[in-house]
Amino acid sequence: MSTSISTPQVKGRSTRQKRAVWAALSELEDFVSAQELHRILSDRDEKVSLATVYRVLQTHQEEGLLDVLRPDDGEAIYRLCAGQEHHHHLVCRSCGLAVEFEAPDMESWVSRLAAENGFTEVRHTLEVYGLCQNCSSV
Numbered sequence: 001m002s003t004s005i006s007t008p009q010v011k012g013r014s015t016r017q018k019r020a021v022w023a024a025l026s027e028l029e030d031f032v033s034a035q036e037l038h039r040i041l042s043d044r045d046e047k048v049s050l051a052t053v054y055r056v057l058q059t060h061q062e063e064g065l066l067d068v069l070r071p072d073d074g075e076a077i078y079r080l081c082a083g084q085e086h087h088h089h090l091v092c093r094s095c096g097l098a099v100e101f102e103a104p105d106m107e108s109w110v111s112r113l114a115a116e117n118g119f120t121e122v123r124h125t126l127e128v129y130g131l132c133q134n135c136s137s138v
Helices: 014-024 034-043 048-063 103-116
Strands: 068-070 077-081 086-092 098-101 127-130
Touching: 014 034, 014 048, 014 077, 034 048, 048 068, 048 077, 068 086, 068 098
Parallel strands: 086 127
Antiparallel strands: 068 077, 086 098
């Protein structure tokens, strides 16, 4: 990811802590947990509490600015969305590689399923876990 990503317009005040979290995220290409992000900020002598890191990540997630995965260990991991369009992820169970993909046929199916059952304002996420090509060949 590029460090030239500007700070997004999100709910609430723009604080030093929010800007520090965004700056750190914009420099990372891989998914990171809130605790890992807090450690990165601490290593940079940024005074941001772990609770604030969680709150900022939650806000950015609600605004659609972050991709979020929940691996088997249960701890959510985050990264900036590469694109603003709705997408899903293929995730390697071994190395954690995540590849974004779109699935228009699935989107149509979900919309149809929701309508048939009287659901509105539907949203969903999909993570498909497997082994990437590199990990499969080991």
